Structures are given as structure tokens and as C-alpha cells.
Amino acid sequence: MDEADYVIVGGGTAGCVVATRLSEDSGTQVALLEAGGSDLSIWIQLPIGYGRTFFDKRINWMFDTEASDGLNGRASYWPRGKVLGGSGSINAMVHVRGFPHDFEDWKAMGNPGWGWDDVLPFFMGSEDHDLGPSSVHGKGGPQHVTDISGGVHPLCRRFLETGNELGFPVTHDFNGANGEGFGIYSINTRGGWRASTANAYLWPVRKRPNLSILTKSQAVRVLIEDGRAVGVVYRQGTVEKTIRARREVILCAGAIGSPHILQHSGIGNGAVLREHGIPVVLDAPAVGRNLQDHLAVSYFYKTRVPTLNNVLFPLIGKVRAALRYAFDRTGPLSMSVNQAGGFVRGGPDATRPNLQLYFSPVSYTKTPLAARKLLNPDPFAAFLLSFNSCRPTSRGHLQIASSDPFAPPAIFPNYLDTDHDVAEAREGVRLLRSIARTNPLAEIITEELIPGPGLESEDALLEDFRARADTVYHPTSTCMMGPDPATSVVDSQLRVHGVAGLRVIDASVFPTVTSGNANAPTVMVAEKGAAMVRAGA
Ligand SMILES: Cc1cc2nc3c(=O)[nH]c(=O)nc-3n(C[C@H](O)[C@H](O)[C@H](O)COP(=O)(O)OP(=O)(O)OC[C@H]3O[C@@H](n4cnc5c(N)ncnc54)[C@H](O)[C@@H]3O)c2cc1C
Secondary structure (H helix, E strand, O other): OOEEEEEEEOOOHHHHHHHHHHOOOOOOOEEEEOOOEOOOOHHHHOHHHHHHHOOOOOOEOOEEOOOEHHHOOEOOEEOOEOEOOHHHHOOOOEOOOOOHHHHHHHHHOOOOOOOHHHHHHHHHHHEEEOOOOOOOOOOOOOEEEEEOOOOOOOHHHHHHHHHHHOOOOEOOOOOOOOOOEEEEOEEOEEOOEEOOHHHHHHHHHOOOOOEEEEOOEEEEEEEEEOOEEEEEEEEEOOEEEEEEEEEEEEEOOHHHHHHHHHHHOOEEOHHHHHHOOOOOOEEOOOOOOOEEOOEEEEEEEEEOOOOHHHHHOOHHHHHHHHHHHHHHOOOHHHOOOOOEEEEEOOOOOOOOOOEEEEEEOOOOOOOOHHHOOOOOOOOOOEEEEEEEEOOOOOOEEEEOOOOOOOOOOEEEOOOOOOHHHHHHHHHHHHHHHHHHOOOOOHHHEEEEEEOOOOOOOHHHHHHHHHHHOEEOOOOEOOOOEOOOOOOOOEOOOOEEOOOEOEEEOOHHHOOOOOOOOOHHHHHHHHHHHHHHHHOOO
């Protein structure tokens, strides 16, 4: 294939949605280029399999970041999906939209059409929600959202009651009208299998005659002629090919891939491009800037009552869990380990929920990180509690590190760079400790394994945070949406400032990271972006 109306680069969470929506018009030819291969793998489709895909270089870009001063000079490991479905094929499936005020913030940053009332229809249209249809939830949309509250581990109830004891409300739906408080996460599965956008959107329509899905096809650069994007140069195997775009090139390569491709196409900070011998097509200083991410730490507790460790560690438990899954697709193998959590205010001054919590009735203190296997938890009963700031204000950046388009970019997360983020880290560690010291959770805890009782002062706990906190895998904003080309990359129609026929539609356009997990808002951005393209905006 050497020509299409729309050439979409990246078949991840957003790309699968955009390709599906644009090819609904049978008169439009759509080509989807994906660097990775098919997602037909048991470890991708089995919800708990994401522990296996975490370090699998066949389907994972496996980026390493540069060091962050705020983490005492530590670097981070950033998995990203390199497969149909993208990071949505290797993620933990937690379905959180973010709060209405997140999108009001987007609008207030100069992006008309992105306030809550504008984006809600696109969230709803994407959903086939167990709690829908309702005024906030859709039914019959492509992506299933499962309410797992009936099947979570019994310890989750204790966690909710403990929150209540501390004065936090219990919410029955983080995405409902009252999403604040402690609650059970909904997840993207259908019938016990992962419901990535590859499964939910792309697979059902893959045979459309006007849709070409080119896997193992890595974009090298966007072709730009007279200020207009006219195609994409890509490598399939060892062969370099070109595909022309009659109408538009749409980058959906994610928060790392999209700015990386733009820079290799000559669109980026002129000085950086020249340093690597890339001819400057457009000096666009914001490409790769404004990077945001959620940063979390986990506390581990040994318990006197059984946890999921008691189910998943012994061989007999694994067999039982597998049989249960084989029988009716239920049980722990059908879920994420992040079963419960919360969105809460960490202090009296917080005007909105500013901390996200995770409660996982399972622990991995003994398994080395690089061998992280969700089916190999600790051999004793334990659970873990984690938190991250909802809306960190630190911003990092990424940039090409070489003239070779196949070399990874240099990623500078710049975690914990602002006083705001340090203050919220202090609030968060205080909160984790008070949760663990409050009944009915406290009465079943026999020992805090990590960080351990030796650390008591808030300064010591902050040091521990700097020493152990890590990514929650939500990088965003590297092709930020905004009105000013000096500080943003795309306008509110997701068109790249200064280049005709070129859009970015993925998590890289978020003006700010949303308060919760990034996948559901990426699906919303993709639905809304595809509608803009179809409307000719
Ligand atoms: C381990 C992990 C756990 C997570 N857990 C959750 C969770 O529980 N809940 C949640 O909401 N979010 C979670 N996330 C985040 C969420 O999955 C992402 O925010 C979301 O998938 C981003 O979508 P995207 O379309 O922007 O990028 P991606 O889904 O990453 O898609 C980008 C696609 O572009 C392709 N690509 C990149 N470069 C090129 C190129 N040059 N040529 C061709 N193709 C290219 C990639 O291979 C990939 O398929 C998690 C992420 C990870 C990695």
C-alpha cells in the first residue's frame, strides 16, 4: 500500500480508536502503522498476565529514563506497549476518567471545547459500562467497563471501612457523580478478558476493505512538503517504505513516540535538532517539553489473615485460580491486583482530591523487580498500600539522543522538582501510615515490612519516598495542547501549530496529567479527535 486518505502512526490505545472511527466512513481509505506486532498472546489477553508483559521486549519498548534529582539521582524504568493496543495491551486496566475539574482546567488553559460538558459525551460514547446506561455512563459503546466490586478480595472491605473510620467517604463509582473517597476500581475487561482498544475497537472492524493495518511498521519520519504533511517514511522489517497521505497524517504514537517522531521529522527545538544533524523544518520549542507523570510509593504490610498471596503463591492455589478462571472467567486471574483505592484530600487546605490511593491485597517484597511475575507473590500473607499525587506540578522533557530514529530518546522525568510535589509527598506518606494504624486494617497487621518501623519522622519518610518512589506509567503532555506555539504543540483541534495536514491524537496532547489513570482519558481524546477529523475541523 502506498497511499491512503489518513495515515495513522501508532496502533495503541488512541490509534485503535482513531483508525476504527475514521474507517466508519466507507469512502475513506485509512492506513494504521504500528511498530509492534499482533496482540494475540495469552499473557496480553489474561488480565493478570500484565506482570509477564512488563519486561517482554517483544511487545514492550522498555525505556530507561535519565536520573531525577528529586529521586536522589535515580533513573526509572518506563514500560510502554509495542504491540497492537499499545500500552493499553500491557496496562493494569484500571478505568478512571479523572474529575470534571481536570477538564475544566484544560479549557481554562486556552483550549475551548475541552471542558467537562464537552468531553463527557465522548467518555460515555466509548463505554459499555456495567453501571450504564445512566446520566454519566454509556451502554453499548465499544469498550467494556467491569464493575468488580462483587468479586474483590474480602480485605478490600476492611480498607474501605478504615477510610470511613478516618472520615473519608466511600464512593461506589470513581467515575460517577461523587467520585471522591475510598472505593473499588472498575476495570477494562469483557467476559474476564482484557478489553484494550485493540480488542474493543479494532478487532471487530479489522476486515473493513478501507482499513489497512500494517504491523511491524515503524515510522521513521513524517514527510513534509511546502509546510504540509504529505506522508510517512517507515521501516517494515529491513525495508524502508513511504506511504502518502491524501488528507492527513495523524500521530498516535504516545507520549514518548509522538514527540520523538516529530523531532526526527525536523519539528522541534532547532538547536537540539541541529546538534544531531536533523534539518530543521519548523522550530517548535515545545515538542517534547511539559512532560508529566504520576509518581507513587508502596508500603508493605504482613497480616495475620490470608491475603491473595495465600491464593496465588502455593501451587494448589494457582491451580484452583486457573480452574476457576477456565470455568467461568472469574477470580483473581480475571482482575487487576489494584482492586481498591481512593481519591482523597491529604490536608485541610486541599480544595480537591489531591492524592490517589491503591490497595492491593497481594505483595511482592521478595521477587526482584526485573523478574516481577504477578503469579509469584510473597510466600506469606501481606498486602500493599500506595499513593501518588493526583496533579503533580513538576514538568520534565524528552528529546532525541541521536540522529538514529531507532535509538530511544533521552527522557528527563524531573520528578519531585516543585515544593508542591514535595509537600504532597509528605501528606501522602503521613496518610499511608494513618491508614495502616487505624482499625479495622490495623488489627490484622502484624508488621510493616517496608519502609518498616525504624522510620518514624516525616523527614525520614520523605527520604524513603525519594529512595523508592517510582512511575505509575502515566506519561503525558509532551505534545501539549494550547493556543501558543511557543509553549504548546497542537491547537484545540489537535492540529500541529505551523504544519498543515498533521495532528497528534494521544496522551501526549493532555495539557496536564489528569487526576487518575491515563487510559480512559486517552480513549476520550481519541474519540473526540476522530470526530474533529471527520468533521473536517
Ligand atoms: C505497565 C503499565 C500499566 C498501566 N496501568 C494503567 C491502568 O491501570 N489504567 C490506566 O488508565 N492507564 C494505565 N497505564 C497507562 C495507559 O495505558 C496509557 O496512558 C495509554 O495506553 C496511552 O495511550 P496512547 O495511545 O497515548 O499510547 P500507547 O497506548 O502507548 O500507544 C502508542 C503506540 O504507538 C506505537 N508507536 C510508537 N512509536 C511508533 C513508531 N515510530 N511507528 C509506529 N508505531 C509507533 C507503539 O508501539 C504503541 O502501540 C499503564 C501503562 C503501563 C505501561
